[in-house]
């Protein structure tokens with residue numbers, strides 16, 4: 001089985017590492033990757049050149065100027081992919097992005113599988129994947145590709161729209177949790193009470209847990225995904241006439257306390 005990986009950043013590299021354990025061969029499609037290697041940019045850059053059995057899209061989907069999720073890189077790759085090839089989107093896309101993709105590429109068979117790895121430990125996280133979430137057309141093809149590892153114990157099916165919201169709200173919940181603990185920190189500072197002790201006492205409750213409770217020197221949340229994903233879901237909700245006011249406040253507070261650019 002030959003799989004083209006379009007987008008060779010954190011997620012693309014992690015997917016490649018995973019596929020190395022499945023017996024699949026991979027072909028990387030990423031102009032930036034070839035530029036770094038110093039290779040001829042005109043060869044081997046397109047998905048259509050790879051003759052792969054399937055395509056996994058791991059390109060970046062940055063925040064557009066208006067705050068929405070910019071899926072133009074995903075559209076570029078799909079535009080260069082034959083309609084009969086199974087495609088799996090691992091990039092984070094919005095509900096409106098998914099709708100647009102289906103409208104532009106009605107004959108393509110596209111599955112979506114949200115990715116939950118962390119940038120700092122992307123390959124390790126991917127190799128330890130226990131559950132894959134997948135929906136859309138041809139998902140059985142991707143099940144065959146991904147199933148062949150010892151760690152993976154569960155494949156959960158859902159509609160792409162459900163998976164898209166699950167991805168955004170996992171990140172939004174964790175970002176809000178970071179903001180919440182930063183406000184606990186603010187009160188501890190104001191009252192001269194030891195935040196780390198208070199935090200430990202709170203997170204002793206296993207329902208709350210310790211993840212995303214650390215208050216860093218940069219303060220608040222940042223990184224590759226939380227800022228853009230929280231903004232994007234606010235935009236989606238706004239389009240639908242829903243005000244995610246708790247999340248909006250978490251973002252507003254975060255923008256006030258966050259030091260640096262990310």
Ligand SMILES: NC(=O)c1ccc[n+]([C@@H]2O[C@H](COP(=O)([O-])OP(=O)(O)OC[C@H]3O[C@@H](n4cnc5c(N)ncnc54)[C@H](O)[C@@H]3O)[C@@H](O)[C@H]2O)c1
Nearest residue numbers: 007008009010011030032059060061073091092115118119
């Ligand atoms: N970084 C993470 O931890 C993480 C976790 C979960 C989900 N995601 C999502 O996965 C996607 C990829 O994230 P990332 O952090 O790996 O991005 P990244 O910026 O590290 O890498 C993206 C790569 O895609 C390439 N690219 C852009 N357009 C392309 C095109 N048309 N054809 C081929 N290659 C192209 C870029 O050159 C770049 O190397 C994003 O949607 C992100 O939100 C990221």
